[in-house]
Amino acid sequence: MSDAAQPTAAEVRAAVEAVKTALDRHLAAIERRTGDDDPAVYEAFNELAAAAEEYDELLYDRYDEVTPFEIPGVEDALPPYTGPEEPNALSVLIRRDYAVAEPERLLAQARRVEAADEEGVRGSSAGTVHGAVGVLFGEFEPDEIASRHKEFGLEEGDSTLWVTAADEPAEPGDWLEAPFEQVDPQRVVCRFDVSTVFDDEPDDEPDDDLEDDFGPVSELEDDEDLEPLEVDR
Template sequence: MSDAAQPTAAEVRAAAEAVKTAIDRHLAAVESRSGEDDPAVYEAFNQLAAAAETYDELLYDRHDEVTPFEIPGAEEALPPYTGPEEPHGLSVLIRRDYAVVEPQRLLAHAQRIEAADDDDEGSEASGTVHGALGLLFGEYEPDEIASRHKEFGLEEGDSTLWVTASDEPADPGEWLEAPFEQADPQRVVCRFDVSAVFDDEEDDLDDEDLVDALDEDLEPLDAER
């Protein structure tokens, strides 16, 4: 970063004061919380996270230094549930990412699908990757593709599944034009995430850490003997 673009010492100091204020506000909200999912605590948490992130960035830009703590961003946590206590409907929202790592394998599968379909005589959809993907997902259910992705020349990326609650089931055809537009994080009953990031975190444990973890797990068993 150039000197001209660097924040001033006063800006860094002001950001530090904002963090102090946000800490006081968060503590006050926690001390006076009205329940487990008090929205005031959630809002104070987000304000603290934003203030800490701003201070960390300015501190680094000005002094090439970082803070010794990390507060997860608001996008990493679900907000308090505000949906119906007794939902009469639900929606299951699924996103799965794949990388096309073996295009020829994908194309070969698409050609076999095309050859077996008498209605597609003369079609050349299997000659392109996007056409082959259309044939693949038209032939197989998404769950089957997920279980056989390597066979189709695909590599799994991140995936997430959200179960959201609704007051009443949607009318037929009501949301088909924009299926994910009204996904409300505050109506998520539960969610399940799969990512290589989690595997990387487990791989970061060295042998000594694993031994310590196993020892901790075994301690209650030893005490019972």
């Protein structure tokens, strides 16, 4: 940043005073709150987050220093719950990301599923990676895929689970065209996130379990190197 664009010392001082004021307001809102989801606490939290972020930026631009704390921004927090106290319906939204770490293993497992399908209703979909994905997810429940992802040549990424409340159950077919749109964050009862970004010490060591359990990927063409799959459902 050029000297002309740098904030003044007075601006930095004003920013830290704004943080002090926001801290007092946040504590006061907590002391006066009427419930776990008091909107006043949420508003004071957002004001504190904005003031802290502004101070941190000005401090760095002026003195090349940073604060020793981090307050999550507004976009990192769910708004207060405003849904029904006694919901008559719940929606569970799940997202799980995977990397296709070993396409050969994925293809081999899909071919085994097709081979075990006596009726042959799947045809030869397992000849491509995207076709193999369809075969495996059509055969196994998502939770089983998650628990056995290494067997299918997949590597886990981030995942999240949201539970939202509704006044009444949706009519059959109502949301099938756009199942994940129009989710009201204020009706989220709870949320659970899993990500390596939360790990204090990321595991950088190579994972040898896959090769130890199933043998080198180059040998996967032989069915003897694969764990038995339960496909009689």
